[in-house]
Amino acid sequence: MDKRLATRLVHVLLLFVIAFGAIDLRMAWIGWRASREQRSGSVSAQSAALQRSDRLELDTGRAQFLDRRGVYLTGETVLALAAFPSGGMPRGTEAAVAQLASIMNIDKMRLGAWLDGMREADVWRAADGRRAYALTEDQAQKIAKLRLTGIALLPYRNRYPSPDSLNALHAIGYVSQNPERLRSLYGESVRERKLRLTDSIGGAGLEMSLDRWIHGVGRTEAIVVTDAARRPLEGLGLRLQAPDNPHYPLHVRTTIDSAVQSAVQSVVAKHRIAKGAVVVLDARNADVLAMLSLPSYDPTRIGKTGTDEGNHALIAVPPGSVFKTVTLAAALEAGVTTLSERFRCQGHYGRYGLKCWREEGHGVLTLEEAYAESCNVVFAALAERLHPGALQKTADRLGIGRQVGWHADEFLNGGPLRLLQEEQAGTVFKRVEDGKDGGVRTGTGIGQRDVRMTPLQAANLAVTLIHQGKVLAPRIVSELRYADGGLLAELPSQSAPSAYGSIRPQTAAVLRHAMRAVVLEGTAEHTLGDRKWPLAGKSGTAELGDSSALGNDHWFVGYGPAEGEARYAVAVLIENQPTGSRNRAAQLFGEIMDRLLAREEPR
Incomplete structure (x- = not known):
């Protein structure tokens, strides 16, 4: 995805073109704006409500690696199809779900099974099953017109691009889950709940050697407030929670050409x-x-x-x-x-x-x-x-x-x-x-x-x-x-x-x-x-x-x-x-x- 499209995603499509059943789109956008304004601290009522919520991590907050000329080696931002558990509420008409499958060129039964069996918020994945599937601008515009419960278009950051396009793969390394090592290195942050034991940590290459400096100050998450049955609450919509620190994530300029x-x-x-x-x-x-x-x-x-x-x-x-x-x-x-x-x-x-x-x-x-x-x-x-x-x-x-x-x-x-x-x-x-x-x-x-x-x-x-x-x-x-x-x-x-x-x-x-x-x-x-x-x-x-x-x-x-x-x-x-x-x-x-x-x- 080119930089112009990525910019449009951040500044325009971050409106979260979302159709939560009967939830008004304008109300969803207003709710998100209010959340952004209060992201560095929440009032007690909101904190209580957020205890019943579905969260989707959009960006780990980890530093991005660039080559010597400023070309990104990590952090590919794509527009993704995100879905949240619907708590038994119908996603929409059968025709609308079929239309969504057609727009994305995927099997209708496979898409339906993914939506019906959803237990945690997730994005539709590419063929490798790991990276978020990148929607085209045309696909996004068509999907935005559908009214489907618990479906959203969100900017999602794939940590690594596809293997065929990876530059300096071994030098950059990888991140993976290693709870024991994470607790050993960042025990205080774990105790203070700044880090979770399920968070990824640098496992090789520069991801590992620079880990303590580049793991960031917090993740960006999309949050849907639900009732006890995990049904989206009307009027609260989709909210974004992100660190309120303009200095992060860091950029690591490598010497790689x-x-x-x-x-x-x-x-x-x-x-x-x-x-x-x-x-x-x-x-x-x-x-x-x-x-x-x-x-x-x-x-x-x-x-x-x-x-x-x-x-x-x-x-x-x-x-x-x-x-x-x-x-x-x-x-x-x-x-x-x-x-x-x-x-x-x-x-x-x-x-x-x-x-x-x-x-x-x-x-x-x-x-x-x-x-x-x-x-x-x-x-x-x-x-x-x-x-x-x-x-x-x-x-x-x-x-x-x-x-x-x-x-x-x-x-x-x-x-x-x-x-x-x-x-x-x-x-x-x-x-x-x-x-x-x-x-x-x-x-x-x-x-x-x-x-x-x-x-x-x-x-x-x-x-x-x-x-x-x-x-x-x-x-x-x-x-x-x-x-x-x-x-x-x-x-x-x-x-x-x-x-x-x-x-x-x-x-x-x-x-x-x-x-x-x-x-x-x-x-x-x-x-x-x-x-x-x-x-x-x-x-x-x-x-x-x-x-x-x-x-x-x-x-x-x-x-x-x-x-x-x-x-x-x-x-x-x-x-x-x-x-x-x-x-x-x-x-x-x-x-x-x-x-x-x-x-x-x-x-």
Whole structure:
């Protein structure tokens, strides 16, 4: 529904075009106005009457999420058909009910059964059974002419749009009922009856991490006063009860760019990716422009479909050869190799049973060529040369093996805030002492063994190299504003420094050059070498276990353009691919970058 129609609903159709049997429409409107004027406090007589009432929640009062340009990601307002229990009173003539069914293009028997069996006020739901069915303006005008008892046209806010149009679903998260957690977090509000145990609470994503600040100051409800038999009382009509606070609900401005998110979703859908993640960061400041996780899910049906609801962009998994970026940095920082060194790969390392992916070997290689060709033998040798703690510390310097997302120790007097609360830290070694074992170290150096990395960390690794080794904290929310536009809180960009310091700018430059070589003459040459933008990156294929039946995860991490100012850093993860299959992540990376370039070109 467009904004103009939504505005008309609020200012015009909020007259609640309602036909409560013999209740005069004018009286219904006057009754509603009186209720609005007294919504912040009720006289005792009204309070007593409202104890016998039917209530329909139209809006939870929860904050709305917007993208960076002000496009709403939640809070779809629709005009809905609402019905209240009639207390045995006839709804109207059979012809009128049939006409209502015809207007809404639904089965007359189904509509009749819904109305006759009604025990609680509700709205007619869409096919998914969860979201309110959105009436068109034409339907609304026709229904308004019918005289049916206990039927109303009301503006209703669907928290989430349809699954097909959801942007940044996993990042936004979902709300669900969790009485125990609600009582634990908001016990005082429950005792004061500001919250009900049946109220929804943030269960994942930003809905969860920001919950204490965004659950609002109260719901908006439509109320019908009834007698003891639940028959609507003539003359009292339909009333609206809403918080009398112009500052709420809040607006949460995210860094998500809906156009970028949609482009990513389109590419992934084209390739029919079943499981994985894509993260797109603004290379200039590490803002999250898009975050996609698969499989998708319906936030209105949590726990009812058996669907994997985790955010795979924040789950740490084996990175494969992407981790060779860390190994190369550690070797250069430790001085155990130089760019002029030559290596010989004969297809196997000769120790620990480690082999190169190219069975016949790569022959003689420079350090950069070994990275571009992703030679296991060279990187196993480099890892074994390193001090046991070098890989762990270098990974930390690059934002790997720790949480890097935006956080504050104190936020709006509500305690600490970590926006991406579900972000996993990942690992380099399962135990510190494992780094002393040469065999463990060689496997770690090529991104296997116990190495775990999230797609968010991987994309941010590219940003770190672009910024000469300085780790920035990926940010997904920029500000919170009141409903009237006033600023409540700004969340500025921040860095995420390591306790071990940073890598040298010279090392970062070598790594960027090596990532460019991957595209120009290495493993991604045929896939990315002729793209419209000059690109740079690193592919990875992570083995999921000793059995080939477990398959592999495919990675590609990179940035573009690789010449001039970089604009985007992207990580692509495709999980559970057949062993020996071509790495598909580089192809997706290239197509996503093509889409992003099209956005940058003059129109």
